[in-house]
Amino acid sequence: MLATLLTSFLFFVSTFSDVTADNSLCPSGWSFSNETSYCYIVSDRYMPFSETSSYCQSLGGTQVFISLSYEFTFMKTFTQGLFAQPWLSITRDPTDNKWYNPDGTTPFISWWSTGEPSLNGDCATFKSTDPQGMKATPCWSIQPAMCKQMPAICPDPKKIYGGQYTRSGNITSPGYPVQYYNNLDCLYTITSPNKTYITLTFNPYLVEGYVDYVLIYDGPDTTYPSLGSTSSALKLEYESTNNSVTLKFHTDRSITNKGWLLKWNAKSNTPPVIQSGNGGNFTSPNYPNDYDSYTEQMFYLTVADGFQVNVTIDDFLTENRFDVLEVYDNYTIPGVNMIANLTGDSIAPWNWLSQSSHVTMRFRTDGSVQKRGFHGYWTIQ
Known part of the structure; x- marks a missing residue:
């Protein structure tokens, strides 16, 4: 029973890792880590510690060091099966005998392998076999380099x-x-x-x-x-x-x-046209010149309570179906109050008498084909 549960758990972890790890985010040959959001690679050739930094830079990356617990967890998985221990970018300071990462931080003692850090060297590698962890290593030792780089996860900032x-x-x-x-x-x-x-x-x-x-x-x-x-x-x-x-x-x-x-x-962002009183005129933006693309112009006509609005349009020319003047028998524009959807070149003359003391109109255009638009007037009745 225990073996079955363990097998199921390992299968779940493996499946989850396969689904979420996206190596397409990394250059060819690099591996992506969900834990850190970095791409990693271990070099095929071996080298002393002094050559690792320039090697990683030549690939567009930097040498790896561990500063967070989940990066340590990733390292344990990533290095499993490696024949040799890859270098880490951490060194011992001989003045105080302490270990420092390049950013000045120091690693947790739990990240070292059993019996480490020893006096075996002033540089460190990552031991991939049990017990896993960091291991003091002579800086002249010949080991593979381990590099990381940030993948192109974000879109181009210039887009x-x-x-x-x-x-x-x-x-x-x-x-x-x-x-x-x-x-x-x-x-x-x-x-x-x-x-x-x-x-x-x-x-x-x-x-x-x-x-x-x-x-x-x-x-x-x-x-x-x-x-x-x-x-x-x-x-x-x-x-x-x-x-x-x-x-x-x-x-x-x-x-x-x-x-x-x-x-x-x-x-x-066009200010609405607001008119009240006994009458007035209204036109599409720029009339009698062509209106602009992507226009949304609102018109609000109001007369005294108990009266109606008599609307007449005596000139009308828009791109048919795509540039439209909506007319509503109300002071708002819910669809149930729309009484006309005017478009094209066969509208004028057009006349309509509202049932209320408020008329709202909305003129909307798309991004292509602009025409002269419309002219109209209204009176109280």
Whole structure:
């Protein structure tokens, strides 16, 4: 029974590792670690400790040292089966007889193999056979180098999402919906058409609370004012004040989850036309010249209670089906109150008498083919 459970457990661990480890993130010959989000490689040739740093740099990486417990756990698995012990970037300081990593940290005593650190040398390798762990080794010993490098998990920071002809889109965290990775600082920049602002909605949003988060900036880079952070996951909807926004996804060194899906939309930043009283005129933007692409213009017409609004359109020309004037018999725009959806070149003259004292109209255009639009007037009745 115990053997069966153990076999099932080992199969689960192996399967999970196979599913989540993505070596496609690394250069050919390197192995990706989910625990650290780094790529690793052990050299085929052996060398003294003094040559390891330059060797790793020649491959675009750095020499490995252990600073966190989960990296030690990964090392134990990764080095199993190696014939020789790979170098670690840690040395003994002869002035105080202590061991230091290149960043000045010192390793936990539990990361050393049994009986280590000994006086056998001032450099260290990683012992892959039981008992596993770090082992003091003479610096002139000939051992393989072990290197690591950060994979290309984040998208190109110069990439622009959206553009002058795009009004919506989706962005996901690296690895979504399986898992994101540790040690990330990914940048995303979104732009939308002129005269628009951008709305952002994270749904779903599954990350480690407070330490993994998205920072949102109101502009094309991180020097612009902050719109907030998702660190507490209490606020997952944001609006920019212009047609660009920048996001920075930061993760710490431990614990990941499925990540997030961001949906963004461009909204019209054109001030609404608000008219009241006994009558007035209204036109599409730029009329009689061509309206702009991706326009969203609102019109609000109001007369005194108990009266109606008589609307007449005497000139109308838009791209059929794609550039539309919606007319609503109310002060809001729910679909049930729409009484007309005007588009094309066969509309004018058009006349309509409201049933209420409020009329709302919305003019929306797409990204291609602009025409002169429309002219209309209204009176109280």
